[in-house]
Amino acid sequence: MTATDTPAPRIAESAPLVAGAGRTGDGRPLRGPIGKVALVVVMSVLTLAFIYPFVWLVSASFKPRGEVFDNRLIPKTFTLHNYVAVWHDAPMALWLTNTVYVTVLATITVTISSALVAWGFAYFRFRGRDLLFGLVLASMMIPGAVTMIPTYLIWHAVGFTGTLVPLWAQNLFGSAFYIFLLRQFFLGLPRDLFEAAKLDGANNWQMFRLIALPLTRPALVVVGLFEFQAAWTDLMRPLIYLRDSDTFTVPRGLKSMLDQFGFGGEWHWELVVTASVITTLPMIVVFFLGQRHFMQGIATTGTRG
Amino acid sequence: MSRRRSAVRAGDTRAAWLFISPWVVGFLIFTLYPLIYTGYLSLTDYDVINDPSFVGLDNFRALVSDDKVMLALRNTAVFALMSVPVKIVLSFFLALLLNKAGRATGFFRTAFFLPKMTPPVAIGILLLLMFNGQSGLVNEVLGWFGINGPAWTTDPTWVKPGLVLMSLWTVGASVIILLAALRNVPQELYDAARVDGAGWWAQTRHITVPMTSGAIFFLVIVDTIAALQSFTEAYTAYFGAGNSTYGNDAALFYAIYLFQQAFQFLHMGYASAMALLLFVIIMAITAVQVRLSKRFVFYAGEQS
Structure with missing residues (x-):
């Protein structure tokens, strides 16, 4: 970019007013070398601050027990022993299986059920609709703590405490936030499309399944990704519902490893560190697979919420 | 519609x-x-094994005279008051920077967001490691500048600041939301302001902040509600049952004490009363914030 300040291209470039279209919000790049260098330096320091804890963690997971805390970037003694040991000293494979099982079920069920409900609220006109949708929104405001105890007692009464069922089964009934999000997307679809389909003899189910769902695929992916992350990382519910170590999810297992090998335990931090890497890594992979959807989904949350 | x-x-x-x-x-x-x-x-005594027995308002009476409830409320309030404003100012600053980064925006946005993907349990563990008083990375870096860092994870005065600093690591989502809001501000406003001779600070104060106040307000509400219910990071780092059950009073958040009452001590009635109190507090604070927002939030065009 040249340092000369010619007004002509600026007017041309500031023309589009659509969100994200070029330089809005005074997004013009800094002019002049000093500003640019300062920006690069500040951004690099910040990037280091955000990324380095990951690097530290991964690096520490390849260090032997005595060197975990040496804060070296490159391990003095490189070892794969921790990754072998963590498999022996904890039922890591079982925890991973449990977590995958819960996460997949939670993600699929909540996406389908929330889409159904969202479509019901978006497309149809019926008596009491606005009141009911108001209840959907209101239910988002209720802190989890208020329903936590009776919910536990329900699962206790039907004999599912100690199993993985309470960690996902509520998702069969949709989730208020996802219903809200998907309804917004359904409302954005042109209504004429469905009037036309109706004239062609499509029934309600076909309109939902064959037209509405395919057109909102990106939104469904966003919901799926959000829930995948939520289900994978949850600690509260596994703490409440799981007793036996064989039923643990990875986050619950990681907490038990911290209790066993961390403070007040046997001081095997290298195992805790390695298990932390194993717990976190799938989320990083998921993020890079769905990065665009994650970013868009979050941006949407803020502007429509 | x-x-x-x-x-x-x-x-x-x-x-x-x-x-x-x-x-x-x-x-x-x-x-x-x-x-x-x-x-x-909340009006009963209930331990899951025996039937609930009605005790009237006893739980609520016990609650207001329970030192640990008061401690937990104070801890939670202090944490929310420290973390929410700092988090919002930082994410606003980061969003401004990202907006200036030109073609590199994508890369830096990813870098800022990535920590948000970390499971909160792992964040709790990272807190113990990074902020460790003797060998933690944070104190090592402070040492480069000649600062003798405190014992973040054990000294009661520094436990909450440590939790706040750690919570800043996950500002990524707020940054994305504010960046999206920034990009909705029409460039014309800045061009006009510049013609009128307004500097960076004046532009930020009179254009950027008012034009993104809707998103800022959304984040204040959501972050406050989340801060009042913080659980996982602090619980992971400071509470648990290893060879010996441990805990740290300075990190005893309300949600943690509630969880302990319900599922460790099986005081379901008492915990229910605690949950209702939390509900009332959150509703009251949100109501106040909504009321205040009417004065400060600018909605362009007031479209739905």
């Missing part, structure tokens, strides 16, 4: 109810019933 009030067709109503039936059933079983039952339990 529906602009014309067409006649409601019977078939449509039936189909609509079929579509929303999962939510209706779930709402009745997992929201409405628990809400009512929590209210009932």
Whole structure:
């Protein structure tokens, strides 16, 4: 970019007013070398601050027990022993299986059920609709703590405490936030499309399944990704519902490893560190697979919420 | 939304109810019933094994004179008051920077967001490691500047600041939301301001902040509600049962004490009363914030 300040291209470039279209919000790049260098330096320091804890963690997971805390970037003694040991000293494979099982079920069920409900609220006109949708929104405001105890007692009464069922089964009934999000997307679809389909003899189910769902695929992916992350990382519910170590999810297992090998335990931090890497890594992979959807989904949350 | 009030067709109503039936059933079983039952339990003594016995308002009376409840409320309030403003100012600053980064925006946005993907349990563990008083990375870096860092994870005065600093690591989502808001501000406003001779600070104060106040307000509400319910990071780092059960009073957040009362001590009635108190507090704070926002938030064009 040249340092000369010619007004002509600026007017041309500031023309589009659509969100994200070029330089809005005074997004013009800094002019002049000093500003640019300062920006690069500040951004690099910040990037280091955000990324380095990951690097530290991964690096520490390849260090032997005595060197975990040496804060070296490159391990003095490189070892794969921790990754072998963590498999022996904890039922890591079982925890991973449990977590995958819960996460997949939670993600699929909540996406389908929330889409159904969202479509019901978006497309149809019926008596009491606005009141009911108001209840959907209101239910988002209720802190989890208020329903936590009776919910536990329900699962206790039907004999599912100690199993993985309470960690996902509520998702069969949709989730208020996802219903809200998907309804917004359904409302954005042109209504004429469905009037036309109706004239062609499509029934309600076909309109939902064959037209509405395919057109909102990106939104469904966003919901799926959000829930995948939520289900994978949850600690509260596994703490409440799981007793036996064989039923643990990875986050619950990681907490038990911290209790066993961390403070007040046997001081095997290298195992805790390695298990932390194993717990976190799938989320990083998921993020890079769905990065665009994650970013868009979050941006949407803020502007429509 | 529906602009014309067409006649409601019977078939449509039936189909609509079929579509929303999962939510209706779930709402009745997992929201409405628990809400009512929590209210009932709060008036009882209940340990899951024996039937609940009615005790009137005893739980609430015990609650206001429970030192640990007061401690937990204070801890939670201090944490929320420190973390929410700092988090919002930082994410606003980061969003401004990202907006200036030109073609590199994508890369830096990813870098800032990535920590948000970390499971909160792992964040709790990272807190113990990074902020460790003797060998932690944070104190090592402070040492480069000649600062002798405190014992973040053990000294009661530094436990909450440590938790706040750690919570800043996950500002990524807020940054994305504010960046999206920034990009909706018309460039014309800045161009006009520049013609009028307004500098960076004046532009930020009189254009950027008012034009993004809707998103900022959204984050204040959401972050406050989340901060008042913080649990996982602090619980992971400071509470648990290893060879010996441990805990740290300085990190005893309300949600943690509630969890302990309910699922470790099995005081379900008492915990229900605690949950209701939390509900009332959150509603009251949100109501105040909504009221205040009417004065400060600028909604362009007031479209829905």
